[in-house]
Amino acid sequence: xxxxxxxxxxxxxxxxxxxxxxxxxxxxxxxxxxxxxxxxxxxxxxxxxxxxxxxxxxxxxxxxxxxxxxxxxxxxxxxxxxxxxxxxxxxxxxxxxxxxxxxxxxxxxxxxxxxxxxxxxxxxxxxxxxxxxxxxxxxxxxxxxxxxxxxxxxxxxxxxxxxxxxxxxxxxxxxxxxxxxxxxxxxxxxxxxxxxxxxxxxxxxxxxxxxxxxxxxxxxxxxxxxxxxxxxxxxxxxxxxxxxxxxxxxxxxxxxxxxxxxxxxxxxxxxxxxxxxxxxxxxxxxxxxxxxxxxxxxxxxxxxxxxxxxxxxxxxxxxxxxxxxxxxxxxxxxxxxxxxxxxxxxxxxxxxxxxxxxxxxxxxxxxxxxxxxxxxxxxxxxxxxxxxxxxxxxxxxxxxxxxxxxxxxxxxxxxxxxxxxxxxxxxxxxxxxxxxxxxxxxxxxxxxxxxxxxxxxxxxxxxxxxxxxxxxxxxxxxxxxxxxxxxxxxxxxxxxxxxxxxxxxxxxxxxxxxxxxxxxxxxxxxxxxxxxxxxxxxxxxxxxxxxxxxxxxxxxxxxxxxxxxxxxxxxx
Amino acid sequence: xxxxxxxxxxxxxxxxxxxxxxxxxxxxxxxxxxxxxxxxxxxxxxxxxxxxxxxxxxxxxxxxxxxxxxxxxxxxxxxxxxxxxxxxxxxxxxxxxxxxxxxxxxxxxxxxxxxxxxxxxxxxxxxxxxxxxxxxxxxxxxxxxxxxxxxxxxxxxxxxxxxxxxxxxxxxxxxxxxxxxxxxxxxxxxxxxxxxxxxxxxxxxxxxxxxxxxxxxxxxxxxxxxxxxxxxxxxxxxxxxxxxxxxxxxxxxxxxxxxxxxxxxxxxxxxxxxxxxxxxxxxxxxxxxxxxxxxxxxxxxxxxxxxxxxxxxxxxxxxxxxxxxxxxxxxxxxxxxxxxxxxxxxxxxxxxxxxxxx
Numbered sequence: 001x002x003x004x005x006x007x008x009x010x011x012x013x014x015x016x017x018x019x020x021x022x023x024x025x026x027x028x029x030x031x032x033x034x035x036x037x038x039x040x041x042x043x044x045x046x047x048x049x050x051x052x053x054x055x056x057x058x059x060x061x062x063x064x065x066x067x068x069x070x071x072x073x074x075x076x077x078x079x080x081x082x083x084x085x086x087x088x089x090x091x092x093x094x095x096x097x098x099x100x101x102x103x104x105x106x107x108x109x110x111x112x113x114x115x116x117x118x119x120x121x122x123x124x125x126x127x128x129x130x131x132x133x134x135x136x137x138x139x140x141x142x143x144x145x146x147x148x149x150x151x152x153x154x155x156x157x158x159x160x161x162x163x164x165x166x167x168x169x170x171x172x173x174x175x176x177x178x179x180x181x182x183x184x185x186x187x188x189x190x191x192x193x194x195x196x197x198x199x200x201x202x203x204x205x206x207x208x209x210x211x212x213x214x215x216x217x218x219x220x221x222x223x224x225x226x227x228x229x230x231x232x233x234x235x236x237x238x239x240x241x242x243x244x245x246x247x248x249x250x251x252x253x254x255x256x257x258x259x260x261x262x263x264x265x266x267x268x269x270x271x272x273x274x275x276x277x278x279x280x281x282x283x284x285x286x287x288x289x290x291x292x293x294x295x296x297x298x299x300x301x302x303x304x305x306x307x308x309x310x311x312x313x314x315x316x317x318x319x320x321x322x323x324x325x326x327x328x329x330x331x332x333x334x335x336x337x338x339x340x341x342x343x344x345x346x347x348x349x350x351x352x353x354x355x356x357x358x359x360x361x362x363x364x365x366x367x368x369x370x371x372x373x374x375x376x377x378x379x380x381x382x383x384x385x386x387x388x389x390x391x392x393x394x395x396x397x398x399x400x401x402x403x404x405x406x407x408x409x410x411x412x413x414x415x416x417x418x419x420x421x422x423x424x425x426x427x428x429x430x431x432x433x434x435x436x437x438x439x440x441x442x443x444x445x446x447x448x449x450x451x452x453x454x455x456x457x458x459x460x461x462x463x464x465x466x467x468x469x470x471x472x473x474x475x476x477x478x479x480x481x482x483x484x485x486x487x488x489x490x491x492x493x494x495x496x497x498x499x500x501x502x503x504x505x506x507x508x509x510x511x512x513x514x515x516x517x518x519x520x521x522x523x524x525x526x527x528x529x530x531x532x533x534x535x536x537x538x539x540x541x542x543x544x545x546x547x548x549x550x551x552x553x554x555x556x557x558x559x560x561x562x563x564x565x566x567x568x569x570x571x572x
Numbered sequence: 573x574x575x576x577x578x579x580x581x582x583x584x585x586x587x588x589x590x591x592x593x594x595x596x597x598x599x600x601x602x603x604x605x606x607x608x609x610x611x612x613x614x615x616x617x618x619x620x621x622x623x624x625x626x627x628x629x630x631x632x633x634x635x636x637x638x639x640x641x642x643x644x645x646x647x648x649x650x651x652x653x654x655x656x657x658x659x660x661x662x663x664x665x666x667x668x669x670x671x672x673x674x675x676x677x678x679x680x681x682x683x684x685x686x687x688x689x690x691x692x693x694x695x696x697x698x699x700x701x702x703x704x705x706x707x708x709x710x711x712x713x714x715x716x717x718x719x720x721x722x723x724x725x726x727x728x729x730x731x732x733x734x735x736x737x738x739x740x741x742x743x744x745x746x747x748x749x750x751x752x753x754x755x756x757x758x759x760x761x762x763x764x765x766x767x768x769x770x771x772x773x774x775x776x777x778x779x780x781x782x783x784x785x786x787x788x789x790x791x792x793x794x795x796x797x798x799x800x801x802x803x804x805x806x807x808x809x810x811x812x813x814x815x816x817x818x819x820x821x822x823x824x825x826x827x828x829x830x831x832x833x834x835x836x837x838x839x840x841x842x843x844x845x846x847x848x849x850x851x852x853x854x855x856x857x858x859x860x861x862x863x864x865x866x867x868x869x870x871x872x873x874x875x876x877x878x879x880x881x882x883x884x885x886x887x888x889x890x891x892x893x894x895x896x897x898x899x900x901x902x903x904x905x906x907x908x909x910x911x912x913x914x915x916x917x918x919x920x921x922x923x924x925x926x927x928x929x930x
Contacts, residue, residue: 196656199623204670204721205644214669218660 034479042398045389049407051432052447056422057277057414063270063425075271085255089275092251095167095242096235099174103235104228106175106325107182108220113322115191116198116216117310121323126187128326131333133180134551136508136525138240139544141173143332145245145537146339151346165247173241176329178234182227189223190216198308208311229287233280237415239511240525244532252276253511256417260515266425273418284413336548339541355542360531363522368546371524374441374513375506382446382453382502383495389450390457391487395466408454411447416511419448424515436518444512449505453498460494461487496562500555507551573647573724573757574599575620579629582615589615591781592629600755602748604772606762608804612781613761614653617727620759622646633725646725649718653730655710657702663713664689664698670721688716691750708739715747719754726751726758732767744771765805769793777801799922802846809852809892810922811845821916826888830865831916837923844922849882849895851918854904857911864913867892871910885910 065071079085110129114122132140147154148164155163164172193216201211217224239253246254252272260269310318339345343352358364392398393405411419423444427434434440464487472482510525517523522530524547531540575597582590590612597603605613618624620631622643630637638646657666667688671681689695692712702710711731718726731747732740748771751758762768768775769789776786777800785797796802799810813823813830821834823843830845837843855866869887883894883904894912904910 194654194656196652196654197658199621199643200650200652200656200658200717201669201673202623202643203621203648203650204717205673206669207644207673210673215658218658221660 038392038396039398041388042392042396042400042404045385045392046400046404046407048385049404049447052443053407053410053450056419056426059425060270060273060418060422063266064274066267075267076275079268079271079275085272088250088252088255091167091249092236092253092276093279095170095174095249095251096232099171099178099235100228100232102171103175103178103231104182104186104224107179107186107227108224109318110179110322110325111183111186111190112216113318115187116193116308117315117318118308119310119315119319119322121319121326125322125326128329129183130180131329132177133184134504134508134555135333135548136240136510136528136544137177137238138173138244138510138529139336139548140176140332141169141241141244142339142528142532142537142540142544143335144169144173145532146335146345146541149245149537151537153346156346165245166249169245169247170238170242170249170251173245174235174238176332177238177241178231179325179329181234182231185227185230186220186223189220193219195308208314226287229283232283233413236276236280236283237417237511239415239417239514240529243529253415253417256421257514260421260424266421269421270425273415273421276415277413277418280415281413288409333548336541337545339538340545342538345537355536355538358539358542360534360536360539361527363527365543365546367522367527368524368543368550370438370521371507371547372550374438374445374523375503377438377442378445378449378506379499379503381442382449383499385446386450386453386498386502387457387491387495390454390461393454394458394461405454409451411449412451414448416448416509417515419444420512420515423512435516438521440516441513441521441523444516445502445506445509448509448512449502453501456494456498456501457491460491464490492562496558500558503554504551507547574632574634575725575757575759576632577616577620577629578632580616580619580626580631581628582612582619582624583627588781590619590626593778593781593783594629595776595783595786597757597759599757601773602751602758602760602771604760604762604768604775605778606765606768606775606804607778609763611778613763613778614729615781616778617650617729617759617761620725621648621650621727647721647723648725648727649721649723651711651714651718651726651728651731653733655702655714655734657710657713657717659702662699662701663694663705666702666713667717667720669717674721684720688720691719692716693746707735708743711735711743712746715750719750719756724757726756728758728760730762731760733763740767747771769805775805777804779804795920796846796922799844799846802844802920802922807849807893809847809849811847811919813843813845815839815841815843826890828867828888830919831863832919832921833917836921846920846922847892847914847918849893850880852892852894852912852914854883854894854896854900855911855913857909859911859913862913864915867912867914869910869912871904871906871908874904874906883910885912887912 064075065073067074107129110125113119114126144152144164146152148160148169149155150163150165152163154160197215197219198211201215202208206214237253238251239257242249242251243254243257252275256269256272256276259265259272340355341351341353342348343350343354389404389408393401393408423440424435426432427440434443468486468490469482472486473479477485508525510523510529513523514526514529517526524543528540528543528547531537531543575595577593577595580590580593581588593612593616595603595616605616607613615624619626622638622641626639631639633646658669661669664685667685668681671684676684685698689698692715694709694712694716697705697709697713702713705713711734714731728747732743735743744767747760760768760771769792772789774786775789775792777784777792779800785792785801787795792801792805796805796808802808802810811825811830813825815837816822816824816829816839818835818837818839818841821832821836823830823832823845825845832845855864857868867887869885869892871883872886872891873884875882875884877895880895880897881900883896885892885894892912
């Protein structure tokens with residue numbers, strides 16, 4: 001009786017308390033088992049994260065510090081005394097900074113135009129700015145090569161002896177590749193600003209420009225900082241665009257690949273990886289600790305987010321700019337299927353489906369099938385592990401939950417090349433001998449892309465009022481039944497979103513997996529790179545078209561099956 | 573400054589938010605626009621502020637038509653429902669914003685901010701940010717900011733709706749004091765009829781984009797012209813009656829003969845009789861005849877409301893509300909019969925529109 005009267009009170013005083021950690025009405029053997037089960041699950045998750053996130057990074061660090069006689073800083077001394085390598089570091093930083101500034105500026109204009117104004121064509125602009133999110137990251141480079149490469153349409157038409165390879169190519173490709181991330185973040189920030197704030201400024205006599213500067217942008221400042229830091233990490237770690245369109249302009253991410261795969265120089269690769277991690281980690285920590293606490297976006301009573309009419313002097317430039325960017329992205333993505341049906345780009349413009357025979361290499365179209373297998377496995381396993389992790393972190397709060405949360409989010413700051421190298425170093429020896437199997441690819445995708453999925457799960461659980469679980473328990477349902485009948489059904493939409501996220505990444509990722517593919521098991525995204533390098537851009541376009549079709553088709557299919565609103569496209 | 577709205581109409585797509593509305597607000601007057609959610613009261617306010625353009629009709633300040641004047645040139649101060657304080661600025665910076673934009677000299681801005689801080693009793697909070705203030709303090713900052721530029725019109729959009737009851741009561745008095753000290757023409761939008769009754773010089777009751785009735789609070793309360801107003805302002809028992817004899821003031825309700833003021837309506841016509849709960853009295857069953865109407869019913873519910881008790885009495889299966897002093901409530905038992913009485917003059921006759929009469 002005592003316990004029975006005490007239980008509801010404890011649930012009132014600590015609304016965030018959770019079924020598993022609270023004295024429940026009466027503990028049945030089943031519930032005891034459930035408690036032990038969640039504890040065991042928490043331990044298992046922690047072990048998985050230690051094995052697949054921490055261990056590979058430690059292996060990279062150890063390799064960079066290993067000398068013939070124990071620990072040494074010799075590799076770092078070598079790196080910083082080599083002009084060539086220091087120049088690569090500077091080039092990496094330079095290209096990342098320039099790309100970041102331009103990307104955030106463009107994203108800001110688009111997000112502002114879509115969320116705060118009444119320009120026509122907003123839906124189109126919004127849709128186009130999201131397209132790169134679900135495509136292989138380097139298809140933009142491929143499109144720019146078709147436009148402005150040595151055999152590009154524009155290069156030929158204007159008889160240019162200039163081509164886009166190098167710094168310019170990387171920057172323009174990165175801008176269009178990472179636009180979605182910055183756009184989504186800023187659209188979210190700008191879209192949640194109470195329109196009354198702008199109206200208040202106007203009512204107090206401020207003109208449109210003063211309102212924009214003193215109110216709207218001032219409120220968006222933390223969002224801008226956050227977008228800039230995230231895009232900086234993405235550009236810094238980008239592998240696909242530099243390797244395709246970088247020409248002789250080297251960056252760290254591609255140099256690591258050259259050292260490891262080209263020259264089997266693991267020590268040099270590991271040293272560069274650590275050098276590459278440092279700025280990414282700094283950006284990540286600044287974002288998490290400093291920017292994260294500085295959001296002005298609060299939803300208050302009567303707050304409204306609405307588009308406002310713009311004065312023509314602002315409206316038309318905004319329309320032209322955002323419409324132009326949207327149209328250009330449409331052109332970029334139209335070029336890929338177009339390139340796949342032109343017999344010989346830059347030479348013979350007649351149409352043909354020859355490229356779809358995939359005769360240029362022995363593996364044919366198999367890499368795409370491999371990608372689908374990888375994507376489906378990563379999607380299934382990743383969804384389960386991510387949701388369980390989110391539940392452990394958000395609802396059961398075992399002693400180590402902070403550690404689990406931090407380790408789950410850490411991969412955001414890890415370049416794909418570092419993951420790839422780390423996995424080779426960590427998993428080519430027993431007990432976890434995974435090299436040469438599909439599982440090393442699956443785990444790399446799952447754990448590298450883990451942060452976004454776990455955050456989505458945590459956010460979804462936060463939306464579910466703990467009182468719902470408490471209501472179920474007070475109605476006599478046990479913790480097990482509560483989880484199965486009440487919590488799980490509320491998570492289906494999120495589960496599908498997470499599945500789609502892992503599936504897309506399994507289809508399109510390249511930087512980590514390029515280290516981990518093995519003879520007889522190539523992936524579609526890597527095959528695209530190979531075909532471009534071997535001089536078959538048409539075949540690359542055909543592969544790209546199929547991958548795009550599979551990704552878009554599967555997203556649409558899932559949305560049709562489970563209801564459109566319930567499947568969201570997650571982003572970093 | 574005087575505000576005149578003439579035939580004001582605003583449509584959003586297929587729905588008409590404000591439908592041919594006309595209203596005069598005199599110089600220095602506080603008019604409260606009251607109505608349920610979606611009745612068009614906030615849209616009316618936004619039309620005056622200039623955030624919406626009317627599809628038809630005119631907004632005039634004194635005799636100047638301001639339809640085409642941009643919001644920032646209207647000399648109107650607004651307090652938003654969400655306060656809309658700039659979160660990146662301190663209290664003082666918020667109040668100074670309009671003055672800075674108008675390029676006042678720094679010294680005058682400083683003086684004016686100090687003045688507004690004193691007026692709204694915000695002393696000591698000048699350096700705080702909005703998220704470091706209580707709801708009531710935020711509300712006062714919003715008021716100070718709206719008034720700093722010495723606007724000639726003040727618009728308040730549900731200014732107290734986000735606050736709890738006690739603070740609401742205190743701030744209501746404070747807003748009224750400041751408004752009267754400054755003598756500023758004010759439109760006060762609220763859904764809370766009690767707030768409207770207590771603060772306004774005149775009340776305009778709105779429904780479906782139109783004004784149902786305009787008048788002084790006591791007028792609106794005592795003589796509601798429609799069943800909607802009778803029901804919305806305060807609580808009313810609405811009795812659907814038929815006139816038996818207009819000359820004698822005799823009507824029929826559910827087979828009961830009731831006396832009302834004579835010479836209302838025509839014989840045989842349906843009318844609504846509105847009875848305020850406090851106009852109904854509980855009397856002893858065998859009390860001597862005193863010219864009042866008598867109704868016999870069964871007591872269903874007794875609700876304790878602090879200063880008085882509210883009884884729900886079922887008569888002919890219909891519930892009537894009765895507000896009675898505590899003493900009357902003592903000794904009454906549920907499911908026992910009670911007798912109610914009201915004087916012929918206490919009923920207010922409303923032409924039957926049928927909408928809420930049952």
